[in-house]
Amino acid sequence: MPIEWVRVHDLPDYVYFNHSAHVSRGIGCKSCHGRVDKMAVVFQVERLSMGWCLDCHRDPEQHLRPRQWVTRMDWHPAPDEQLEQGKQLRDEYNINPSTDCSTCHR
Numbered sequence: 642m643p644i645e646w647v648r649v650h651d652l653p654d655y656v657y658f659n660h661s662a663h664v665s666r667g668i669g670c671k672s673c674h675g676r677v678d679k680m681a682v683v684f685q686v687e688r689l690s691m692g693w694c695l696d697c698h699r700d701p702e703q704h705l706r707p708r709q710w711v712t713r714m715d716w717h718p719a720p721d722e723q724l725e726q727g728k729q730l731r732d733e734y735n736i737n738p739s740t741d742c743s744t745c746h747r
C-alpha cells in the first residue's frame with residue numbers, strides 16, 4: 642500500500658508556483674521549507690504569504706547560494722558573507738525575480 646501523502650505546504654489554486662524556477666537559480670530548499678532533516682514530522686516554517694514571496698523577489702541576495710548546494714540542508718555561508726556572496730551570485734546567474742502580478746497570478 643502506498644503511504645498516503647498529507648499535504649503540508651499548499652498554496653491557493655490561484656497562485657502559480659514553480660520549483661525549478663527557484664532551485665535551478667540557487668534558492669535552497671531550506672530557504673522555504675526550513676530544516677526538514679531535523680523534523681520528526683514536517684511542518685510549515687514560512688508563511689507562504691504573498692508578502693513572503695515578494696520580500697525575497699525584491700531582495701534575493703539574502704537567500705542565494707551556489708546552485709550545487711540547493712539541497713544541502715546544513716549549507717550556510719561564512720559568517721557575514723551572505724550579502725556579498727548573494728550579490729555576486731545574482732550577477733553571475735543574472736537573477737531578476739519579477740514582482741508583476743501576472744508572474745504568480747495567471
Ligand code: HEC
Pocket residue numbers: 647648649650651652653658660663664668669670671672673674689711712
Ligand atoms: C522558493 C520557495 C521554495 C523552494 C526553494 C523549495 N520549495 Fe518546495 N514548496 C514551496 C511551496 C510554496 C510549496 C507549495 C506549492 C503549492 O501548493 O503549489 C512547496 C511544496 C513542496 C512539496 C510538497 C509539500 C507538501 O506539503 O505536500 C515538497 C515535497 C517540496 N516542496 C520539496 C522541495 C524540495 C526537495 C526543495 C529543494 C530541492 C524545495 N521544495 C524547494 C516552496 C519552495
Ligand code: HEC
Pocket residue numbers: 652656657658659662663666668672673689690693694695697698701704735736737738739744745
Ligand atoms: C527565498 C527567495 C524566494 C522566495 C521565498 C520566492 N521566490 Fe520566486 N523566485 C526567486 C528567484 C531567485 C527566482 C528566479 C528569478 C530569475 O530567474 O531571474 C524566482 C522566480 C519565480 C518564478 C518564475 C518567474 C518566471 O519568470 O518564470 C515564479 C512564478 C515565482 N518565483 C513565484 C513565487 C511564489 C508564488 C512565491 C511564494 C509562494 C515565491 N516565488 C517565493 C526567489 C524566491
Ligand code: HEC
Pocket residue numbers: 652653656689690691694695698739740741742743744745746
Ligand atoms: C511572487 C508572487 C506574487 C506576486 C508577484 C503577486 N502575488 Fe498576489 N499572492 C501571492 C500569494 C502566494 C498569495 C496567497 C497568499 C496566501 O495564501 O495567504 C497571493 C494572494 C493574492 C490575493 C488574495 C489576497 C487575499 O487576501 O485573499 C490577491 C487579491 C493578490 N494576491 C493580488 C496581487 C496583485 C494585484 C499583484 C500585483 C500587484 C500580486 N498579487 C502579485 C503571490 C504573488
